[in-house]
Amino acid sequence: DAMVIQNPRYQVTQFGKPVTLSCSQTLNHNVMYWYQQKSSQAPKLLFHYYDKDFNNEADTPDNFQSRRPNTSFCFLDIRSPGLGDAAMYLCATSSPGQVETQYFGPGTRLLVL
Amino acid sequence: GNSVTQMEGPVTLSEEAFLTINCTYTATGYPSLFWYVQYPGEGLQLLLKATKADDKGSNKGFEATYRKETTSFHLEKGSVQVSDSAVYFCALRETGNQFYFGTGTSLTVIP
Numbered sequence: 001d002a003m004v005i006q007n008p009r010y011q012v013t014q015f016g017k018p019v020t021l022s023c024s025q026t027l028n029h030n031v032m033y034w035y036q037q038k039s040s041q042a043p044k045l046l047f048h049y050y051d052k053d054f055n056n057e058a059d060t061p062d063n064f065q066s067r068r069p070n071t072s073f074c075f076l077d078i079r080s081p082g083l084g085d086a087a088m089y090l091c092a093t094s095s096p097g098q099v100e101t102q103y104f105g106p107g108t109r110l111l112v113l
Numbered sequence: 114g115n116s117v118t119q120m121e122g123p124v125t126l127s128e129e130a131f132l133t134i135n136c137t138y139t140a141t142g143y144p145s146l147f148w149y150v151q152y153p154g155e156g157l158q159l160l161l162k163a164t165k166a167d168d169k170g171s172n173k174g175f176e177a178t179y180r181k182e183t184t185s186f187h188l189e190k191g192s193v194q195v196s197d198s199a200v201y202f203c204a205l206r207e208t209g210n211q212f213y214f215g216t217g218t219s220l221t222v223i224p
Contacts, residue, residue, distance in 0.1 A: 006156075031210045042202065042214040043157070050210055090156055094210065101147070102212055104156035 003027075004105035006091050012111045013081050021076040021108045023091030032074040033102065034066060035090040043090055049074060078110075086112045115140050119203050119215035126193055126222050134188040134218045136177075136203035144205040146170075146179055146186040151200045151217070160188075160201070193222045 005024045013019040023032065031050050035043035047056045049068045063085070065077040078085055088109050092102040120135040138144065145164040149157040161170030166181035175190045186203060203215040 004156075033210075033212075040217070040219070042216045045211065048210055055210075092157075101159050101162060102157075104149075104158065106156045 004091055004093055004103050006089075006105035006108050008108060009106060010109050010111070012113060013078075014113050015083065016080045019078050019081055019110070021078075021089050021091075021110070023074045023076070023105055024072050025091075025093045025103075026072070027093055027095070027103060028071060029093035029095040029103070030071075031094045032068060033090075033092040033094070034064075034074070034076050035092065036085075037088040037090055037107070046076070081110070081112045083112050086110055115144070115205060115207055115211075115213045117203050117205055117213050117215040119201075119218050121216075121218070123219040123221060126220070128195055128222055128224050129192045130222075132188070132190040132193045132197075132220070134201055134203075134220070136186045136188065136215060138184050138186065138203075138205050140184075140205060140207050142207050143181075144207040146177070147204040147206070147212075148175070148177055148186070148188050149202040149204060149214075151202065153199070157202060193220070195222045195224055198222045 007022050033048040034046045037043045046060045067075045088107045090107045091105040094102045116139045118137050147162045148160040150160045151157045161172040163170040163179035169178045177188045198221050200217045200219045202217045206212045
């Protein structure tokens with residue numbers, strides 16, 4: 001089945017140790033998003049790609065970076081994780097030319113020790 | 114700017130009770146509106162959507178009607194089940210690729 005896949009599902013890192021989360025999709029969608037979701041809060045958009053065009057939200061910390069080497073893959077890099085970065089990270093895709101809907105992956109829960 | 118305001122939870126209902134979760138929005142144009150559901154430990158799943166005024170989205174017994182005059186998109190279900198226990202997010206999308214989410218409403222259905 002076509003889907004959005006996130007790996008790993010759970011990630012533990014140490015304070016200040018760089019970490020990379022990955023997302024892949026088989027939907028061939030142009031747009032990929034990264035959201036941060038803390039407990040009992042709405043998903044907060046960090047950035048999104050329209051093809052290779054990168055769009056950063058104004059309040060996304062510089063500590064968060066992203067790469068999209070091709071249509072299928074997108075990575076979230078956290079250069080120096082702090083305790084406040086512990087959260088669920090959600091990847092999503094959408095295709096502007098089709099249904100106006102986002103398809104979400106299952107998320108990666110990040111724990112910072 | 115664009116924003117979504119949801120009824121605060123948590124909401125606890127008995128099985129077979131009627132559910133309403135209120136959602137109102139602010140948008141500069143004519144957005145599409147969505148309800149997403151998030152089960153424990155999982156990502157968000159689209160529950161239903163409506164793309165223009167007076168459209169009704171429906172799925173799995175849930176319904177929501179796009180009301181432009183009241184800028185609302187309230188979620189309803191006539192008879193909830195234990196398996197409906199989850200967090201429900203209202204969202205909108207206007208022009209561009211950005212979605213705006215409400216803060217979510219947690220629903221617990223007890224047998």
